Structures are given as C-alpha cells and as structure tokens.
Amino acid sequence: MNVIKQFFRSAFSVDSVIFGFDEGDLKVLLIYRGADPYKGTWALPGDLVRLDEDLDDSARRVLNELTGLTNVYMDQIHTFGKVERHPLGRVITVAYYSLVKVSDYKVNASSWAKDVKWHSISSIPKLPFDHNEILEYAKNKLKDKVRHQPIGFELLPKEFTLTDIQHLYESVFEIELDKRNFRKKLLAMGLLIDSGFSQNAVAHRPARLYRFDKKKYQSLIQKGFSFEL
Amino acid sequence: MNVIKQFFRSAFSVDSVIFGFDEGDLKVLLIYRGADPYKGTWALPGDLVRLDEDLDDSARRVLNELTGLTNVYMDQIHTFGKVERHPLGRVITVAYYSLVKVSDYKVNASSWAKDVKWHSISSIPKLPFDHNEILEYAKNKLKDKVRHQPIGFELLPKEFTLTDIQHLYESVFEIELDKRNFRKKLLAMGLLIDSGFSQNAVAHRPARLYRFDKKKYQSLIQKGFSFEL
DNA sequence: TTAGATTAGTGTATAAAATACAATAATTAA
DNA sequence: TTAATTATTGTATTTTATACACTAATCTAA
Numbered sequence: 001m002n003v004i005k006q007f008f009r010s011a012f013s014v015d016s017v018i019f020g021f022d023e024g025d026l027k028v029l030l031i032y033r034g035a036d037p038y039k040g041t042w043a044l045p046g047d048l049v050r051l052d053e054d055l056d057d058s059a060r061r062v063l064n065e066l067t068g069l070t071n072v073y074m075d076q077i078h079t080f081g082k083v084e085r086h087p088l089g090r091v092i093t094v095a096y097y098s099l100v101k102v103s104d105y106k107v108n109a110s111s112w113a114k115d116v117k118w119h120s121i122s123s124i125p126k127l128p129f130d131h132n133e134i135l136e137y138a139k140n141k142l143k144d145k146v147r148h149q150p151i152g153f154e155l156l157p158k159e160f161t162l163t164d165i166q167h168l169y170e171s172v173f174e175i176e177l178d179k180r181n182f183r184k185k186l187l188a189m190g191l192l193i194d195s196g197f198s199q200n201a202v203a204h205r206p207a208r209l210y211r212f213d214k215k216k217y218q219s220l221i222q223k224g225f226s227f228e229l
Numbered sequence: 230m231n232v233i234k235q236f237f238r239s240a241f242s243v244d245s246v247i248f249g250f251d252e253g254d255l256k257v258l259l260i261y262r263g264a265d266p267y268k269g270t271w272a273l274p275g276d277l278v279r280l281d282e283d284l285d286d287s288a289r290r291v292l293n294e295l296t297g298l299t300n301v302y303m304d305q306i307h308t309f310g311k312v313e314r315h316p317l318g319r320v321i322t323v324a325y326y327s328l329v330k331v332s333d334y335k336v337n338a339s340s341w342a343k344d345v346k347w348h349s350i351s352s353i354p355k356l357p358f359d360h361n362e363i364l365e366y367a368k369n370k371l372k373d374k375v376r377h378q379p380i381g382f383e384l385l386p387k388e389f390t391l392t393d394i395q396h397l398y399e400s401v402f403e404i405e406l407d408k409r410n411f412r413k414k415l416l417a418m419g420l421l422i423d424s425g426f427s428q429n430a431v432a433h434r435p436a437r438l439y440r441f442d443k444k445k446y447q448s449l450i451q452k453g454f455s456f457e458l
Numbered sequence: 459t460t461a462g463a464t465t466a467g468t469g470t471a472t473a474a475a476a477t478a479c480a481a482t483a484a485t486t487a488a
Numbered sequence: 489t490t491a492a493t494t495a496t497t498g499t500a501t502t503t504t505a506t507a508c509a510c511t512a513a514t515c516t517a518a
Contacts, residue, residue: 007240007277008318012310048236051319055310079308079323081241081284089237090280092323094308163495180497181477198484204493205484392466409468410506427513433465434513 010090014059015046017095017138020102020118021155026171027118034114037087038128045113046093059096066116067105073154074098078137085130097138099154146172150191150227153212159195161207169229185229191217239319243288244275246324246367249331249347250384255400256347263343266316267357274342275322288325295345296334302383303327307366314359326367328383375401379420379456382441388424390436398458414458420446
C-alpha cells in the first residue's frame with residue numbers, strides 16, 4: 001500500500017475536439033487560453049478531470065461549460081501519455097471529439113478561455129501541447145466513423161438538403177463525390193424523410209429539405225442492417 | 230499552482246488484452262492474481278504506469294515481463310475511467326491489445342502473477358474490475374481492424390496454410406466463410422508468397438505453406454492500395 | 459495393397475454494387 | 489424575358505460478391 005502511493009501523483013485531463021459544419025466547411029472550436037501554461041495561444045478546450053468525476057462526464061462538462069449544450073454526440077478518440085507532454089507534471093490526456101450543430105447555440109467563453117472561435121479545418125494554427133497530433137487523430141477517427149454510422153447528421157440542422165450532406169461528407173473524406181451516385185446510395189437506405197418543404201429565398205431552384213429518420217435506423221439495425229457510405 | 234496540486238492524486242494503469250491463435254481458436258492470455266486487490270482471480274495483465282514512463286512503453290513493458298517478447302503488434306483500445314472502478318483509489322486504465330504468435334515463446338509468470346494461461350475466447354471467466362468490458366471492447370476493435378489491415382498474420386507463425394488464416398478470420402469475425410471465395414479474395418491481393426513447402430506428417434493431403442509479403446504490402450499502400458477482407 | 463477417411467485445391471455462372479456520365483427543372487436577379 | 493445558379497433524375501457498363509461441388513493427395517487401418 002505504501003509503495004503504491006507513489007503512483008498517485010499524476011493527473012489526467014480531457015481534451016475535446018469539437019467539430020462543427022458551417023458554410024460547407026468542417027470547423028473545430030478552439031479556445032484562446034487565458035491562463036498558463038501556454039497563455040495566449042489557441043488550443044483545444046480541455047480540463048483536468050476531478051477526482052470524483054467519471055471520465056466521460058468530465059468531457060461532457062467541458063463541452064457544456066463552453067457551449068451550454070447537453071446531449072451531444074461524443075466519442076473517445078485516444079489517450080495521449082508521453083511523459084513530457086505537460087509542463088506542470090505528469091498529465092495524460094484522454095481525447096474526445098464531439099459533433100455539434102453550429103446553428104444551435106452561441107459559444108460562451110468560459111472561466112479558462114478568454115475567447116472561443118470556430119476554425120476551419122483547413123487553417124488550424126500551431127497548437128500547444130500535443131494538440132495538433134490529437135486533432136489529426138480526431139479527423140481520422142471521424143473519417144472512419146462517419147462512413148459506418150450515421151453520425152454525420154449530428155453536424156447538420158434538423159432539416160437539410162441532399163447537397164448539404166454531400167458537402168459534409170466531402171469535407172470529412174476530403175474527396176469529391178458524384179452527385180447522382182451519392183444520392184442514390186443515401187436514399188436507397190431509406191433513412192431520410194422528405195419534410196415536404198423546400199429552401200426559400202435562394203437565388204436558384206430551391207432544394208427539398210430532409211430529416212434523418214432515427215427511429216427507422218434503430219429498427220433497421222435491430223434487423224442486422226449496417227450503415228455504409 | 231496550489232489549487233492544481235489537488236488533482237495530482239490519481240494514478241493510471243495499462244491493461245493488456247493479449248490475443249493468441251492456437252488450435253484454430255482465438256485465445257487471450259490471463260494471469261492469476263497473486264496480490265490484492267482481487268487476489269486469487271483470473272484477470273487481464275496490467276500494471277500501474279510509472280511516473281517517468283510513456284504510456285505505450287508501459288504497455289510494452291507489461292507484455293515483455295509476461296512473455297519476454299518485444300516488437301509485438303500493439304494497439305490502444307480505449308480508456309476506462311469510472312470513479313469507482315478501482316478499490317484503492319482513483320485509477321483510470323488505458324487498455325491495449327496485442328497480437329502474439331503462441332508458438333514463439335513460453336509464458337512466464339511475473340512478479341505480480343502467480344500463474345498465466347491462455348483462455349479460449351469462448352470460455353472467459355468473470356474477471357475483476359471492468360476487465361470483462363475491456364475484453365469486449367478489445368474483441369470489437371480487433372474485428373474492425375483485422376478487416377482493414379493485414380494484422381491477422383501477426384497471430385500466425387511465419388509460414389501458414391490458407392486454411393489457417395481462414396480459421397483465424399472465422400474466429401475473429403465469428404462467422405463461417407466460403408473457402409473458395411475467401412482464397413480468391415486473399416490471393417487476388419498478391420500479398421502471399423508461396424513458400425514452396427507443404428505441411429508434412431498430416432493424415433491427409435498436405436497444404437501449401439505461405440508467407441505474408443510485408444514489403445509488397447508497404448509498397449502497395451504507398452500507391453494507395455487498401456487492404457480489405 | 460487397397461479402401462476409407464480426411465483435408466486441399468480449384469472455376470464458373472449469377473447477382474449485386476459501384477461507377478461513369480449530362481440533360482431538364484425551378485428559382486432569383488438583372 | 490433572359491441569364492445565372494443550383495436541383496433533380498436514369499441508364500449502361502464495370503467491378504465485386506456470392507453460391508456452389510468435384511477431384512487430388514496424403515495417412516491409417518484392414
């Protein structure tokens with residue numbers, strides 16, 4: 001027991017890659033650090049995990065403090081534990097990503113963040129700690145996951161056009177997709193509900209608006225269906 | 230700084246799901262715990278991470294102490310961090326799996342293990358901590374990974390028959406595969422080298438022995454090839 | 459020595475899925 | 489009314505997946 005106590009001198013943190021999708025572009029929410037270490041740099045939001053707090057709860061808390069959102073899709077990415085990754089001591093960090101609807105809320109700077117801003121995935125600055133590496137892991141994880149589970153819809157408003165979702169997949173996959181083939185495949189799964197409405201006030205033919213059919217999806221996977229795009 | 234110190238009262242551990250493949254069956258290496266907590270139960274091998282030790286190194290050390298092996302395929306699974314998961318304090322554990330060739334070595338009981346034994350994946354006892362949950366995660370991770378990367382070969386001896394590898398995939402996927410179609414797909418990738426030798430001393434037609442062509446694989450992925458079975 | 463048991467090795471036809479590709483429709487702005 | 493812009497739709501071709509059964513090589517035991 002005594003010999004074991006020497007191990008209880010480390011801390012763990014959670015860091016969150018918060019993805020959003022806006023203006024046809026994949027974005028990440030970064031904070032401008034208001035406290036040391038690395039005060040005055042853009043970084044991934046994160047915090048030390050409290051001793052009486054489950055790991056996942058901690059990640060949810062960080063997200064909630066920053067955005068006010070609850071019930072957000074969230075997934076653990078990877079745990080980063082190099083000895084020297086944190087200047088204040090031995091801290092390993094468990095990285096999460098979450099998918100939010102940019103339109104749903106307004107970002108709040110929190111106690112530890114002086115500023116908060118969406119950054120396009122294509123212009124991410126140099127980040128402190130191992131945050132750039134974490135972000136790379138997050139992008140790859142998202143790329144894999146979005147192909148096999150219908151989580152892309154978490155990034156879109158409740159009603160969206162087929163073009164919206166195609167652009168979303170194109171930004172995540174970083175390739176262009178064929179419009180007709182994409183729609184064929186997507187619609188063939190029968191997971192979209194035609195809302196009956198269309199866009200308005202657009203300077204071109206308005207697109208139909210669809211919703212994702214969560215209930216249908218649940219019942220299909222029960223029967224062994226597997227999503228793939 | 231002072232307020233931060235209260236967080237440095239936790240520990241982290243690594244736990245390893247060590248997979249092997251023998252007698253046509255997927256196996257996991259479990260230790261019989263010689264020390265508290267949970268003394269006298271079968272469990273996943275693991276240890277507390279030293280303060281001056283990188284996370285991945287720690288996982289490699291655990292594996293090496295137990296098996297003497299180095300340079301083993303290893304992958305991080307997930308991090309488990311429920312507050313009450315460890316009776317001695319706040320310990321989160323980072324789970325890894327590794328793939329070893331059962332034939333390559335003899336298992337050694339280590340300082341913390343009274344006994345070590347391969348357990349068939351189909352008859353795993355109730356394990357302490359959240360180890361059964363970890364094992365479930367490991368199986369699923371392996372299932373996904375083995376389909377998209379040629380890591381199955383890590384579980385086989387250098388030379389193996391087509392039937393060996395089919396059985397390996399069948400145990401991991403938990404479904405039966407069609408012999409002709411499986412071989413067609415596997416051989417079509419051009420990643421197997423016919424060793425020129427066959428089994429001997431088998432009471433039936435001997436099967437040809439193949440090797441995995443690692444160099445060819447490296448050069449193919451350079452060209453954008455992606456493994457899939 | 460031979461018959462039986464056992465596993466290895468092989469090809470083709472059919473069905474399903476992926477891909478390549480371009481013309482017409484609906485709206486706004488000028 | 490015309491130009492600009494984006495939405496919507498189908499078919500033919502290629503590729504991939506699937507279903508399926510007989511012959512070959514070795515050992516064992518009678």
